[in-house]
Amino acid sequence: MTRVFVSKDMASVALGADGLARAFADAGCEVVRTGSRGLFSIEPLVEVETDGARIAYGPVGPGDVAAVLDGSHPARIGAIEAHPFFASQQRFTFARCGVTDPLNLADYAANGGWKGLEAAFSLSPQEVVDAVKASGLRGRGGAGFPTGIKWQTVLDTDADEKFIVCNADEGDSGTFADRMLMEGDPYCLIEGMAIAGHAVGATHGYIYIRSEYPFAIEAMREAIARSAGKVAPFTLEVRVGAGAYVCGEETALLDSIEGRRGQVRAKPPLPAIEGLWGKPTVINNVLSLAAVPFILAEGAQAYADVGFGRSRGTMPIQIAGNVKNGGLYEVGFGVTLGELVDEIGGGTASGRPVRAVQVGGPLGAYFPPSMFHLPFDYEAFAQAGGLIGHAGITVFDDSVDMAHMARFAMEFCAVESCGKCTPCRIGSTRGVELIDRIVAKAPRESGALEAMPQIRNTKGAARTHDEEIDLLRDLCDTMKYGSLCALGGFTPYPVLSALDHFREDFGGASALPEAAE
Amino acid sequence: MTDLEEIQTFIDRFVRQGMRGALLPLLHAVQEEFGHVDPKAVPLIADALNLSRAEVHGVISFYHDFRTAAPARHVVKLCRAESCQSRGSAAIEAELSRHLGVAMGNSRKDGQVALEPVYCLGLCAIGPNALVDDRPVARIDSAAVERITSEVEA
Numbered sequence A: 001m002t003r004v005f006v007s008k009d010m011a012s013v014a015l016g017a018d019g020l021a022r023a024f025a026d027a028g029c030e031v032v033r034t035g036s037r038g039l040f041s042i043e044p045l046v047e048v049e050t051d052g053a054r055i056a057y058g059p060v061g062p063g064d065v066a067a068v069l070d071g072s073h074p075a076r077i078g079a080i081e082a083h084p085f086f087a088s089q090q091r092f093t094f095a096r097c098g099v100t101d102p103l104n105l106a107d108y109a110a111n112g113g114w115k116g117l118e119a120a121f122s123l124s125p126q127e128v129v130d131a132v133k134a135s136g137l138r139g140r141g142g143a144g145f146p147t148g149i150k151w152q153t154v155l156d157t158d159a160d161e162k163f164i165v166c167n168a169d170e171g172d173s174g175t176f177a178d179r180m181l182m183e184g185d186p187y188c189l190i191e192g193m194a195i196a197g198h199a200v201g202a203t204h205g206y207i208y209i210r211s212e213y214p215f216a217i218e219a220m221r222e223a224i225a226r227s228a229g230k231v232a233p234f235t236l237e238v239r240v241g242a243g244a245y246v247c248g249e250e251t252a253l254l255d256s257i258e259g260r261r262g263q264v265r266a267k268p269p270l271p272a273i274e275g276l277w278g279k280p281t282v283i284n285n286v287l288s289l290a291a292v293p294f295i296l297a298e299g300a301q302a303y304a305d306v307g308f309g310r311s312r313g314t315m316p317i318q319i320a321g322n323v324k325n326g327g328l329y330e331v332g333f334g335v336t337l338g339e340l341v342d343e344i345g346g347g348t349a350s351g352r353p354v355r356a357v358q359v360g361g362p363l364g365a366y367f368p369p370s371m372f373h374l375p376f377d378y379e380a381f382a383q384a385g386g387l388i389g390h391a392g393i394t395v396f397d398d399s400v401d402m403a404h405m406a407r408f409a410m411e412f413c414a415v416e417s418c419g420k421c422t423p424c425r426i427g428s429t430r431g432v433e434l435i436d437r438i439v440a441k442a443p444r445e446s447g448a449l450e451a452m453p454q455i456r457n458t459k460g461a462a463r464t465h466d467e468e469i470d471l472l473r474d475l476c477d478t479m480k481y482g483s484l485c486a487l488g489g490f491t492p493y494p495v496l497s498a499l500d501h502f503r504e505d506f507g508g509a510s511a512l513p514e515a516a517e
Numbered sequence B: 001m002t003d004l005e006e007i008q009t010f011i012d013r014f015v016r017q018g019m020r021g022a023l024l025p026l027l028h029a030v031q032e033e034f035g036h037v038d039p040k041a042v043p044l045i046a047d048a049l050n051l052s053r054a055e056v057h058g059v060i061s062f063y064h065d066f067r068t069a070a071p072a073r074h075v076v077k078l079c080r081a082e083s084c085q086s087r088g089s090a091a092i093e094a095e096l097s098r099h100l101g102v103a104m105g106n107s108r109k110d111g112q113v114a115l116e117p118v119y120c121l122g123l124c125a126i127g128p129n130a131l132v133d134d135r136p137v138a139r140i141d142s143a144a145v146e147r148i149t150s151e152v153e154a
């Protein structure tokens, strides 16, 4: 019987993979459902096992089964690994994704699974923490904090109970790597969490998954049940979010698991010292934890050998939005933004010129093509007034209205604010109003209050357009420095970068010249 | 109207698991079983978990997912986030809203369909995207809008 491989990733299913799988099953094939290979322009994709190798065809539909099986279909790709999108990747974390049956334990073990955990069990907790430190791994959830140092704090804190929490809230637009890993290689995350448990002395873990990811929730629950014996005495449980973006912030996430409103806690105390139910807690992003099995199995040096500056190892980058070759691209740090968007991504899907890319989700900055020389590196992006975040890149063509995108950033902040602090809760709403007035060229009139003789610190006349823009910058300044967490604190990034690099979209005379270079 | 006794039985069974931090999982379970979290269930939930009514109400109102009234027969959740916007979701939103006869964020008066916003489904390279009664749909164009419309009218 011919064996064929078809993805059951949520994106593949949205593109019609279920119908394709059914058609091959009806034609008498054995269909193995895998995760996604990660390039959506060739999906729905089928790989046919021929003489021990896998020959890929895509995009194909249920009507193409016969032509695929006799090898005559024009959408023949050949070996996926040789395709240019994949040949240039360094898949450390996503090595198995798209290759194996995600829930098949034998498949996992046969493809290098559990090697990291076995290596960890042969080491003392301190040695495991040292290995993670030596790898240079930094948190992939956004802040880039060294993972080994976080684990050290939890290891060093005495307590009767400790926890490992996986942050799988992945709320950023333009990101889907956490989802793809949980659906395509869930045991890899489980192995990473079990290693973390051994390293810090925790026996229970939670995976907090956003409710928008029903496929990932199901895959993780099933994988936890099947692998329970393998990771014992460590135990795991899935908790499902409820549609609040702010619950991706680590302390809000802890409150949410505890059964409360997802409001941000003031730090200190650090979660590593007083986290879930007041106990020392490791909280890491999916990708941070899923990088750990490789580090233990192949050695910290093998991971650290790849990278750029202080950003070591690989980053699963998500190329999204209006782009021809969108998908998941895992590679060592240092690749430039231009290579990612123009070469690997192939430019826009619409065929129009690229005008802007947003890096790092809704709190990330917008960059014009004149900044495409930027290397993918935490420090380089911070210096350029932006952030890598969870490494999602959203591409926009020249039809984008950047004042509208700036307004959207403020609107999103207003919708998702947890309400704890004023600059974020009120500032975001004022920001929407202010940008509306700027775009409508309807500056604020002076009100009855300003006209009163007692009020001497306002000028008592309508504001000019430039004054409204100054006020927007001032508001951003207040939000940036006055907010408790990065929701209010980073919303100014998209707003100010839009204003700095695309001033012409905000009307008025004094458009800035294109950024230098 | 759901029978309060039925909800009470359901809650009692759930609470017996002795789960830590049980409020969100319980609310999800109640909503899945009964379609929404009836405000009359709030005192029952509070009582079962030894919380105040205010705490339970506060959690229900904080999270976008929890509904306090019965949902429409079909729910279309359209992504409004940046990556889908870059692929033309604003025009699709207007078109979908016109075809379905309901404004974004609302249920149609006859209770047949609701159009709800969602901020990213993790399908960001193949937008505009939606969940139609929990089934993911990608690359929505005018033809897909018509397919979705006839599906939810059926």
Ligand SMILES: Cc1cc2nc3c(=O)[nH]c(=O)nc-3n(C[C@H](O)[C@H](O)[C@H](O)COP(=O)(O)O)c2cc1C
Pocket (backbone or CB within 6 Å): A138, A139, A140, A141, A142, A143, A144, A145, A147, A167, A168, A169, A170, A171, A172, A245, A246, A247, A248, A249, A250, A251, A283, A284, A285, A286, A288, A289, A485, A486, A487
């Ligand atoms: C508003 C907000 C949303 C966040 N969302 C996420 C998220 O969805 N996933 C994530 O891993 N980290 C998110 N973070 C970052 C977390 O607070 C935290 O830094 C991270 O989980 C730590 O794990 P890491 O060190 O492995 O990156 C968010 C932060 C903020 C302020």
Ligand code: SF4
Pocket (backbone or CB within 6 Å): A246, A264, A416, A417, A418, A419, A420, A421, A422, A424, A425, A483, A484, A485, A486, A487, A488, A489
């Ligand atoms: S910045 Fe916003 S989301 Fe963060 S704590 Fe303050 S109000 Fe809450």
Ligand code: FES
Pocket (backbone or CB within 6 Å): A173, A174, A175, B079, B080, B081, B082, B083, B084, B085, B119, B120, B121, B122, B123, B124, B127, B129
């Ligand atoms: S932005 Fe629409 S699915 Fe991510």
